[in-house]
Amino acid sequence: MNLRRLWAIMVKELRQMRRDRVTLAMIMGMPILQLLLFGYAINLNLRNLPAAVVDQAQTAGSRAAVQDMLASGVIELKASAQSPQQLVDLLREGRISVGLAVPPDFERRKLDGREAIQVMVDGSDNVVQSAAAQLALYPLNQPDNFHARAQTPISVVSFYNPERRSPVNIVPGLIGVILTMTMVLFTAVAIVRETERGNMELLITTPVSRTELMIGKVLPYAAIGLVQTTVVLLLGVWLFRVPIRGSLWDVYLASGLLILANLSLGLLISTRARSQFQAMQMTFFVFLPSILLSGFMFPYAGMPLPAQWISEALPLTHFMRLIRGIMLRGADLGDLWHDALALLAFIAVMLTLAIRLFHKRLD
Amino acid sequence: MTDNAIHAQGLTKRFGALVAVNSVNLDVPRACVYGFLGPNGSGKSTTIRMLCGLLTPSEGEIDVLGLRIPEQAEALKRRIGYMTQKFSLFDDLSVRQNLEFLATVQGMSRHATRARVDELLQRYRLDDRQQQLAGTMSGGQKQRLALAGAIVHKPELLFLDEPTSAVDPESRRDFWEKLFELADAGTTILVSTHYMDEAERCHRLAILDTGNLVADGTPKELTDTLRGRTFVIRASSPRQAKAALDERPDVLSVAQIGNELRVLMREDNVTVETLRHALSEVDAAMDVESVAPNLEDVFVAATRKLARPEEQAA
Numbered sequence: 058m059n060l061r062r063l064w065a066i067m068v069k070e071l072r073q074m075r076r077d078r079v080t081l082a083m084i085m086g087m088p089i090l091q092l093l094l095f096g097y098a099i100n101l102n103l104r105n106l107p108a109a110v111v112d113q114a115q116t117a118g119s120r121a122a123v124q125d126m127l128a129s130g131v132i133e134l135k136a137s138a139q140s141p142q143q144l145v146d147l148l149r150e151g152r153i154s155v156g157l158a159v160p161p162d163f164e165r166r167k168l169d170g171r172e173a174i175q176v177m178v179d180g181s182d183n184v185v186q187s188a189a190a191q192l193a194l195y196p197l198n199q200p201d202n203f204h205a206r207a208q209t210p211i212s213v214v215s216f217y218n219p220e221r222r223s224p225v226n227i228v229p230g231l232i233g234v235i236l237t238m239t240m241v242l243f244t245a246v247a248i249v250r251e252t253e254r255g256n257m258e259l260l261i262t263t264p265v266s267r268t269e270l271m272i273g274k275v276l277p278y279a280a281i282g283l284v285q286t287t288v289v290l291l292l293g294v295w296l297f298r299v300p301i302r303g304s305l306w307d308v309y310l311a312s313g314l315l316i317l318a319n320l321s322l323g324l325l326i327s328t329r330a331r332s333q334f335q336a337m338q339m340t341f342f343v344f345l346p347s348i349l350l351s352g353f354m355f356p357y358a359g360m361p362l363p364a365q366w367i368s369e370a371l372p373l374t375h376f377m378r379l380i381r382g383i384m385l386r387g388a389d390l391g392d393l394w395h396d397a398l399a400l401l402a403f404i405a406v407m408l409t410l411a412i413r414l415f416h417k418r419l420d
Numbered sequence: 421m422t423d424n425a426i427h428a429q430g431l432t433k434r435f436g437a438l439v440a441v442n443s444v445n446l447d448v449p450r451a452c453v454y455g456f457l458g459p460n461g462s463g464k465s466t467t468i469r470m471l472c473g474l475l476t477p478s479e480g481e482i483d484v485l486g487l488r489i490p491e492q493a494e495a496l497k498r499r500i501g502y503m504t505q506k507f508s509l510f511d512d513l514s515v516r517q518n519l520e521f522l523a524t525v526q527g528m529s530r531h532a533t534r535a536r537v538d539e540l541l542q543r544y545r546l547d548d549r550q551q552q553l554a555g556t557m558s559g560g561q562k563q564r565l566a567l568a569g570a571i572v573h574k575p576e577l578l579f580l581d582e583p584t585s586a587v588d589p590e591s592r593r594d595f596w597e598k599l600f601e602l603a604d605a606g607t608t609i610l611v612s613t614h615y616m617d618e619a620e621r622c623h624r625l626a627i628l629d630t631g632n633l634v635a636d637g638t639p640k641e642l643t644d645t646l647r648g649r650t651f652v653i654r655a656s657s658p659r660q661a662k663a664a665l666d667e668r669p670d671v672l673s674v675a676q677i678g679n680e681l682r683v684l685m686r687e688d689n690v691t692v693e694t695l696r697h698a699l700s701e702v703d704a705a706m707d708v709e710s711v712a713p714n715l716e717d718v719f720v721a722a723t724r725k726l727a728r729p730e731e732q733a734a
Contacts, residue, residue, distance in 0.1 A: 065524035069513065076512045076553075259508035259569075262472055263525045264497050417494075419474045 058269055066265070066273025070247070074277065080243070084281050088235045088288045095231055096224045096297050106185060107135035108155040109147050114163035122174060123157060126192055132157075144177055154179045155189050217302075217385045224297035229384040230353040232289045233376040236282050236315050237347050243278050244323030245336035253332060261417040271412055275320045282316035283309065302387030310390060311379040314400040318372035321407035328414040347373040375399045424483075425450045425577050425608035426471060431480035433466050433631075440466045442631040443480070448610060448624075453603050455622030456612035457719065463631040464612035465505060468579050471610070472502050485577060498527070501570035505581040507562050509569055511555025515546050518554050518565065519572055526573035540568040544598070560591030567598060571607070578602065580611040584618065596621055616715045627722050634722040639715060646713035646721055648688030651695060653681040655706040664702045673720045684717050 074080055108127075112119050127134060132155050138144050144156035156177035160166065166173040178189040218225045251257040260270065286309065293299040301308060322343065330336035348354060350364055351373035360368060368374045375396040382388035390397050426448035433441040441463040448454045456464045469475040471484055473493025482489040487496045509518045519540060523533040541547040544564040549557065554565060563583060570578060580599075584592045596618065603609055603623075611622070619625050619639070626636040635642055649672075655661040658681050665674045665683060672684045683695075696708045 059527065061530075062525055062527065065521055069510070069517070069521050072517060073510065073512050254511070255504060255506040255508040256510060258474070258504050259502070260525075262474065262497055262500070262502040263522070264494070264527060265525050417474075418476065418490075419469060420476055 058266065058272075062265060063269050063273045066269060067277050070274055070277045083239060084285065085288065087239055088231075088285045089292065091231060091235055092228065092289055092292050092296075095227045096293075104130050105133045106131060106154045106188060107152065108132035108157065109136040109138045109144055109153045110134065110157045110159070111138045111141055111144055112159040113140075113161040114159050116164055118167070119159045119163045123159065126157065129192070131188055131191055141175070141177075148177060148179055151179075154182070154185045155192070157192075222297075224293070225299055225385065226381075227353075228289065228293035228297055228299040229380040230351075230377050231293075232286050232312060232380060233315055233351070233373050234348060234353055235285055235289060236312065236376075237319055237373050238344055239285065240278060240282050240316055240319035241323040241326065241343060242337065242340045243281070244275055244320050245326040245330060245340055246333050247274055247278070248324065248327035249330050249333050249336045258419065261419075267412050267415050267417060271324055271408075271415065275324060278320055278323075279313070279316050282319075283312065286312040286316075299384070301384050303383035303389055307383045307390045308380065311376060311383060311397070314379075314397060314404070315372055315376040318376075318400050318403045318407070321404050321411060322372070324411035325407050325414070328411055343371075347371050350374065352377045369399075372400055372403050375403075423450055424448060425452075425485060426454075426610065427483040428471065429481045431467065431470060431482065432478050433463075433470060433475060434478045439631050441470070441477075444628075444631075444633045446626065446633065446636075448608060450608050451603055451606045452623040453599055453609045453611065453621070455619045455625035456610065456628055457614070457616075457619040457625055457715070458612070458628035459614055461630070462628040464628055465581050466631075467628070468502075468581050468610065468612060472496065472500055472579055498573070499576050501573070501575035501578045503566050503570040503578070503580045503583050505585065507554075507566060507586075509554050509562075509566055512553060514551050514553055515557075515565055516541065516550040519569060522569045523572045528573060536572060540572060544568045559587045560594075563587050563591065563595060564598075567595070571602065575607065577608045578610070580609065582612050582614070584613065584615070592618070616719070619715050627719055629723040635718060642718045643713045643715065646684070646688075646717050648710070649685045649690075649721075650711050650713040650717050651683045651685070651690075651692065652709050652711045653683060653695075653699070653706055654679060654709075655681065655699075655703045657703055661699060661702055661706060664699060668698070672724055675720075682711075682717075684713075684720055 110123050112123060126132065136147055136152055138147060141158045144158055147153045148156055158175040158177065163173050176189055176192050178186050180186050251260065294301065326336055326339045330339055346367060350360065350368040351371055357365065357368060378396045379393050382393050424447050426446060428444060428446040431441055431444040431446065444467060456467065458464050466475065470477045471482060471489065473490045473496055476490050484496055485499055489496060513521065516537060519537045520533055523536055528536065541550050544567065546565060549561065554562065584595055599609055613619055622639065624638050627634050653661060658676055658679055662674050662676055662681055665671050670686050670690065672686045675682045692708050692710050699706055
């Protein structure tokens with residue numbers, strides 16, 4: 058490998074990029090846009106669900122129980138109802154997501170140890186359902202005993218995110234999502250574009266080696282990936298107070314691994330795609346499972362076994378474990394070595410395949 | 421064989437059922453401008469791509485500058501320049517950046533690159549445009565830049581695939597002068613074209629038709645083979661005269677050029693008098709003249725020779 062030649066290809070790539078406004082806009086715009094979208098708009102920890110209450114018991118105990126539930130902040134009184142039937146109507150009309158029905162024999166049922174309050178939930182939304190399920194855990198048995206609440210048999214302590222704020226979970230993962238989206242696409246398109254424009258026929262008649270060409274094209278994008286990582290980190294810390302409990306060095310190292318993994322995948326795609334449009338389609342083929350199966354949106358543990366296998370093959374899954382571990386739990390790369398190793402293996406396989414499949418020939 | 425820059429034997433390329441190049445034998449002497457003449461789809465580009473190692477031949481042997489191709493294609497790439505049919509430099513880099521990139525990729529040192537790029541910019545009249553983006557230049561300028569890019573590392577052998585298909589006649593003349601300068605300096609040049617006037621400028625040329633090499637030699641050798649077979653007829657009604665000529669079995673082709681008809685006979689046994697006599701029924705006032713054959717006649721004769729008699733009649 059000739060370093061001057063490698064350098065020439067990198068400089069050329071950067072110069073072309075500087076003149077490509079759309080790509081430039083994507084480099085900076087994509088992280089900012091996604092961070093704001095996921096940070097502000099998407100909140101998986103639901104509060105203020107619209108609710109209505111029918112209290113047919115009207116005892117001191119029943120009123121206290123309803124007030125306690127409202128005080129949790131999970132639900133907010135939005136409509137009034139006189140009968141359980143009206144609650145059902147409100148639910149169907151979509152005006153409320155949760156209905157609380159206290160039967161006339163509330164006190165009797167409580168003494169008997171039977172269900173004393175019914176929570177009706179709009180089950181058409183998964184997240185609402187699980188949020189409302191928290192209400193069912195409410196300790197009604199000893200309403201008069203003030204100390205009883207502290208003595209519930211099982212207590213849940215949220216480590217690392219005590220306030221249960223979504224951005225804390227989402228921002229570290231978002232670094233991975235943005236890198237997956239942009240890095241794979243940029244490299245795939247960068248090479249296919251040369252083929253489309255006819256530049257490749259010129260390049261392959263020069264003494265440039267396959268390795269020089271591939272690495273020279275990829276390294277500038279690796280630098281851009283690190284810039285994107287920095288943008289997300291800065292905004293995440295500044296806007297959403299996301300903690301970085303592990304070392305910053307490890308954060309960048311993990312990001313670097315994911316960047317290289319995605320770039321080598323992009324290279325592989327570029328050896329097969331015939332047009333920029335095809336490259337884009339193939340990228341989305343990888344991007345969608347990455348978002349859904351990596352643990353970014355849904356927990357890995359809840360997936361059926363085949364989905365977990367696919368998940369293990371995606372670089373984003375391993376990055377997700379690394380970055381959440383480093384940023385939120387204060388782990389270091391050594392603690393998470395098998396995920397780092399998985400990323401390294403992915404890079405080695407993809408890069409070897411890409412260089413093998415790229416020929417300095419037209420046939 | 422050592423004084424030949426290119427030697428190819430039985431060169432064949434098949435794409436599926438299509439035979440793009442069919443058993444072509446080729447010898448290109450050093451320091452010569454060698455032309456490939458043929459219509460679009462005749463296999464010119466495919467042959468050039470096989471010779472510089474971009475395509476693997478289905479059959480045949482290639483020796484370029486003493487190297488076996490495609491096995492030693494990588495070693496060859498340091499010694500050849502290739503100008504593709506489509507402009508293949510980077511539209512979004514400036515003229516100077518393009519040349520500097522190519523020089524560096526060819527392994528030239530920083531110092532040598534600078535000197536060579538300056539020299540080329542001046543020689544190809546691009547020095548006042550060196551900061552301009554290549555994509556914004558005119559056809560003729562792009563073509564000069566592409567040539568400069570192809571010879572930045574002073575290759576021994578230069579492949580040019582229809583280099584003048586997108587430029588005006590003035591630029592074409594200018595371009596050919598540059599080619600002869602290079603040939604004088606010892607560069608072997610293989611250039612494909614579908615322009616007859618360009619083919620006439622070559623030292624030697626090969627005529628390709630549907631993948632077959634149908635004739636080769638110097639332009640003079642090629643035209644000499646048709647001596648006595650070409651006539652020009654001036655008639656008051658050229659369409660009628662053409663119809664009459666087309667019916668004659670000894671006429672290979674008739675082409676109308678303005679008010680004249682250019683006639684190519686199958687054999688050289690026809691005189692002006694016999695032809696005039698034969699056509700007197702159609703048009704008594706016509707004027708028949710024997711003329712020197714040109715490359716277009718050679719091309720027509722060579723490509724018709726392949727076709728079967730019933731196709732000729734059609």
